[in-house]
Amino acid sequence: MKIRELIDTARIPGGDELRLYRRGDDFIIAIGGNELMNSRMSGSEEALAVMSCARLRKPETAQLLIGGYGMGFTLRAALAALGPDAKIIVAELVPEIIDWARGPMAGLAAGCLDDPRVELVIGDVAAAIAAGRGRYDAILLDVDNGPDGLVRAANDGIYSAAGLASAKAALRPGGVLAIWSAAPDARFTRRLAAAGFRVEEVAVRARTGGKGARHMIWFARVG
Template identity: 55%
Template sequence: MTVWTHLDTGPVPGGGTPLHLMQRGHEFSIIVGTIELMNSVRGASEEALGILACARVRGRAAPRVLIGGLGMGFTLRAALRNLGPGARVTVAELVPAVAAWARGPLADVFAGCLDDPRVDLREADVDALILGEPGGWDAILLDVDNGPEGFVRRENDRLYDGPGLERARRALRPGGVLGVWSDTPDRRFKARLQRVGFTVEEVRPHADGRGGPRHVVWIATRRDPPGRPG
């Protein structure tokens, strides 16, 4: 059996648990501690995040999409396949090493998607981009950490708490979509989305598209009740 080889370590800004890039033959894995965050052969649920969210905004003129978390590019590639030539996709990746791996050892996995003229990759905290552009996005896709509870970095919790979700709602244009990926279900998080002003659909795609464990994708559409300010 081919053994895993450690390729590199990526420090997390702010002192979070570092990420490790591993390789076994043609398979790659990013882990934190002993927990696998993503794998190059099991990205169907991350693809589902991009497909489901972008389907909701594909018909808009020049939609602007913000993706939080580059990972191995599954969500980005799915978004590009499901958006027209006028779309603009900004990807916020906090860990510089992850962006470097995308153009280095993971270049074949990314298959040139970072060279797509619609893509703007920024080494930044996605929360800062959400806060900085109220009403600026048609869709915001979050695949940060392992879901709504910070694991790699406790500061990630602020994306998923009530104030963080309210910031995301305000950053969306009317009828815009917030898509969130999670390793596991979270009833409290779904209820939180509804409380701050989203209509929520929960989808349970398989990790590899065929079987095995199921992950969770929430597709939350901004709703604006009469009299509620944007």
């Protein structure tokens, strides 16, 4: 049996402690008794990027905001789907996450943070959304376990009526707000519709190849 080795810890601003583990060739990021990310399960995070980019009007020149770097699965998939003149801003609240990406998980990151199309912002994605009125073709959010904040209570604000109004204002006409969740949430679907979005719900598998647990992605379009 492979032993799970603790590599490092990080404190979430306004939240609990994250732990980075390695088990053999796999990496795990956990909070308390909950496993948030596992390098063996990238399917739904990649789908968040691939399916969002497929809904863009001009992927070759699109402007994207990704909330939460995680293990970089969404960023790498977006880079592969977008053209050379696209731009991706990655907002990551916990600086140690980026340290891990450039350190013990550098092989997994595969240099994605150094792509010239990427701008890294250390801070709350809510601030990047609020500052980007009419700027983005898509906003991709994977900052928690879903609309029910697990990692940080303040994340609830992103998914509130006010938070959704801010995201809508930051999108260009035809823009897409894409939100990853570990589980469905009918109340949140109704909240998106009430905010004026055209809503599409898509169930995806946690692992590539259609395996693993079912996760949910909402695609909420402006106009």
